[in-house]
Every structure is written in C-alpha cells, then in structure tokens.
Amino acid sequence: MSPPPPRGLTKGETLKDTAKVFEANHADIIVIRHSSAGAAQFLAERLDASVINAGDGAHEHPTQALLDTFTIREKLGHIAGIHVAIIGDILFSRVARSNIHALLKLGARVTLVGPSTLVRGSSSGWGGPSRTTSTPCSPTWTS
Numbered sequence: 001m002s003p004p005p006p007r008g009l010t011k012g013e014t015l016k017d018t019a020k021v022f023e024a025n026h027a028d029i030i031v032i033r034h035s036s037a038g039a040a041q042f043l044a045e046r047l048d049a050s051v052i053n054a055g056d057g058a059h060e061h062p063t064q065a066l067l068d069t070f071t072i073r074e075k076l077g078h079i080a081g082i083h084v085a086i087i088g089d090i091l092f093s094r095v096a097r098s099n100i101h102a103l104l105k106l107g108a109r110v111t112l113v114g115p116s117t118l119v120r121g122s123s124s125g126w127g128g129p130s131r132t133t134s135t136p137c138s139p140t141w142t143s
Helices: 015-024 039-044 062-076 094-105
Strands: 029-034 050-056 083-087 109-114 130-132
Touching (some): 015 039, 039 050, 050 062
C-alpha cells in the first residue's frame, strides 16, 4: 500500500504552492523527491530556500551519488585519479547518470560497460569511454 499523496496536491495545489507553504514556515532547506524530472530545479529557481534533489522522475538521483562518492572517499581516501567502471543498465539508471556526473566532477575516470541496448547513447556529452558487451560479464570484486 502506498502512502496517500500530500493533502495540498489532492486539492489541486501546485508543486510551487506546496513549497511556498514550507518556505512560509521558515524552511531553510527543502528536500524533494518527485515523480517529474526537473521538479527540484523548477523549485530551486523560484524559492529562496535551498532545494535538495532526492530524485526526480527518471532524470537523476543525486543524493545516492553523494552517498556513493562519500563511501568511495571514505574507503580510498580520495576520488581524483581513480578508475570507476559502471556496469549494467546505464541508459535507464538515475543512479548511474548521477554517479557519472559526480565522479567526473571529482576527478575520477569513468567507464561504462553493458549490453549495447542499455549503454547506447548514454555516454554522449559526458566525455568518457563506454564499452558494450554482447554477453553478460561477470566482474571480479576485490577488497
């Protein structure tokens, strides 16, 4: 059973109206997870409060990328200069997209690996290598 939608939305209140109510209650930060891509950006451009994108539609999942990069830094001590392979469904993965952006910004080298149907087009514009495989790969994990 899924939780009921916020009361204001069932009464026809817009996303901006709901956020304005939070802001009127002196929220310094609004954390939003929304089914529509770009919802957090929409609010960030219109509100004085800081907006944290906790996931929007099929677009991005930046809070997961923050956790992933934090964990990498905690375990390795740095991110710059490391080589990260993201394996699997890149095309439809919000987390993969967000990790690519975060890791590249922090100086990592990123390689995408997966079936051509799940990698195709996903690397355009981000400047990193991608490799497609016709058979499932079995990565070896080391610690």
